[in-house]
Amino acid sequence: MTDGYWYCKRWLEYGTVTATAEALSYTPSAVSAQLRSLAEHLGVTLLRTEGRLVRLTPAGRLLADRAAELARLSNEIHADIAQRGNAERSLLRLCGFSTPMAALLPRLANSLQERHPYLQVRIEEADPLGCFQKLVTETADLAVLVVNAEVPSVNDPRFEQSLLVKDPLDLLVHEDSSMAAMDSVDFATLASAAWITDRVGSANYQLFLTTCLSAGFTPSVAHHASDWDAAAALVMLGVRI
16 A cells, blocks of 8 residues: 555656656556555545646645655564564565676675575666665665765655765776876866766766766766777777767
8 A cells, every 4th residue: 555655756756647657667557556546545535637637636745745754664664574574484675786786785695695594685786766766666675876866865765875885986098198197086177078988878877977067067978888898998099089
């Protein structure tokens, strides 16, 4: 039943059943069915038609406003039940962006299974925003990711967020560049540089763009390369626009 509350919350953010369904990776019919089931359970009307638009009623808005509180309480109850339940049936679902997938999650899974032999650990790769969506839809329990402009604020009451590590960004330059011998570079001095970066929309690209904007400039991208070797080859050969 908690899904219905989240659908009310998402409705406020996205405005339509279709957009809400896409954000949560469900079908529009599944979202509509959950909202109807919740309305029948509570005995209230959650949606009303205004011309060609469908909007939340005051009752629907109230439920949406309390959704984060309900989800937090639901998670606490589930955690308490899991601690008291049968360890042999415990399942921990982890998800993460590619970097923590390689550096952190495999070791974490091994460590947990050594300490808790009956614990089942499942790992799935997802971009940062996708990780949060998995937490919202309760298809993941823990996410390890990098922060970018797309992800929810650290003050979002739906999630408990903690800083694990600070991961510096490496700048790859041609061996003849004056920056090749430097230990660090002031990012703001790179405002006029021609960049080679990941494809638009990828998690690495979003992180790169956020870093540039934080330094006060919009980057000029000469090439897009998702493969690290391909990007390194472009830098080595000095390929420009």
